[in-house]
Amino acid sequence: MSGRTKILHVVGARPNFMKIAPVMQAVAKAGFAEQKLVHTGQHYDVAMSDVFFTDLGMPVPDLHLAVGSGSHAEQTAKVLVAFERVCLAEQPDLVVVAGDVNSTLACALDCAKLRIPCAHVEAGLRSFDLAMPEEVNRIVTDRLCEILLTPSPDADENLRREGTDPARVFRVGNVMIDTLRAHLPLARATGSPARHGVQPGAYGVLTLHRPSNVDDPAVLAGLLEAVGELQRQLPIVFPAHPRTRRRLEESGLAARAAAMGGLHLCEPLGYLEFLGLVAGAKLVLTDSGGLQEETTALGIPCLTLRENTERPVTVSEGTNTLVGVDPRRIAAEARLALSGQGKAGRVPALWDGHAAERIAEVLRTWRR
Structure with a gap:
């Protein structure tokens, strides 16, 4: 040009x-x-x-x-x-x-x-x-x-x-990492963990939004079962996508989620507050592509609640583990991560x- x-x-x-x-x-x-x-x-x-x-x-x-x-x-x-x-x-x-x-x-x-x-x-x-x-x-x-x-x-x-x-x-x-690196100091300064009642390094973060996970009541119930076990070991902050919140209501699972004392449901968060929350987490569970990358950049163990990923470098080099939607496997991998036996990983080239x-x-x- x-x-x-x-x-x-x-x-x-x-x-x-x-x-x-x-x-x-x-x-x-x-x-x-x-x-x-x-x-x-x-x-x-x-x-x-x-x-x-x-x-x-x-x-x-x-x-x-x-x-x-x-x-x-x-x-x-x-x-x-x-x-x-x-x-x-x-x-x-x-x-x-x-x-x-x-x-x-x-x-x-x-x-x-x-x-x-x-x-x-x-x-x-x-x-x-x-x-x-x-x-x-x-x-x-x-x-x-x-x-x-x-x-x-x-x-x-x-x-x-x-x-x-x-x-x-x-x-x-990875241009997403440009944004993360540029805004991480501001994100940490938001004090996001304290606002959600959790201590840095002592909580998990959960996100769910993919139709394959939230539109099938049986799959959603299984994921909630795994989360129910995990939230007894450490608190989990769950910024619920509007679609996910609707599916919890429609499938009759909202009351079960609300009854979990260690599961903190909240509204979707702005970028800085959410990044501050993720940066202080001990473990992330997600079906999001972007979070697989961000956790790899931050060195935080990530369990991806899917059978596949379009970001395999986060698995081969990073901190990401594909765990699918089987509640038993999710719980087992979470225990490994929480005991310090999760993937350490490294940041890929050009990130x-x-x-x-x-x-x-x-x-x-x-x-x-």
Whole structure:
């Protein structure tokens, strides 16, 4: 690209904010582009999205599409229609999308149809489980985008096996870790553990939101059984995703959760408060992709309540262990971690807080 480039950055759901914020800052510092931020509104709860603009120092969105909730088809269709109008009006030279949510797929598809170059932050990740809607989004987005910004060698290898032109692939490292490193001092200063009535280093954190875990009452009951045993050994703070809270109510499990004295349910937290909570934990249980990465960066044992992961480097090199949804296995792995026999792990290469700078350089020097 020559001259001053016009870039549209797209955010839509919680994980996107942590990935796009440092990229926008790095591009601004490099000074080669005019940037605008588009918020699709896929997550519209204040604690799930708007607070990120305060916590991460992001600019207020230039454009807010306000698509809201709905089925996968509804969300994707709404973003397709709304973002196409944005592209036609703004005429960007480049669009940057991140992650694997419906907004990511929809915007990449618009760009392909309109012949606008699109860059995918966190490209190449694969769970090899097409039952996960996010896996479909990842595969299609990577097929459509012209610039693929990968976090780790396994992502490069996945793209190679799929026949991707290597000239489109740039390993830049994990931009989520840029955000974590930049904000960790502020996060620790929030005093989040004390606000939730727990002592640093003496509690666990639980998150659950994936449909495969929360939409099946039998699976959800099994996970709650494992948590019930664990919360007798150490308190567990559970910031409950709105979807998860609804499923607990609908399945009749909310009363059982409320009766657990060591389980502290709370509303979703802003980024800084949540990071402060995770940073002080002894153990994390999650089905979130981002938390697998953050716990590896922080050196905290993580039990992933899934049968697969699109972030295998957190297992092969980091502190993450895939434990599935069997209550007995979850309890056994938790006991190992709490006794000090969990995985120590190490921080993978290029998870150094400078991924966004490498992304900015790719965007600055890339030629269509």
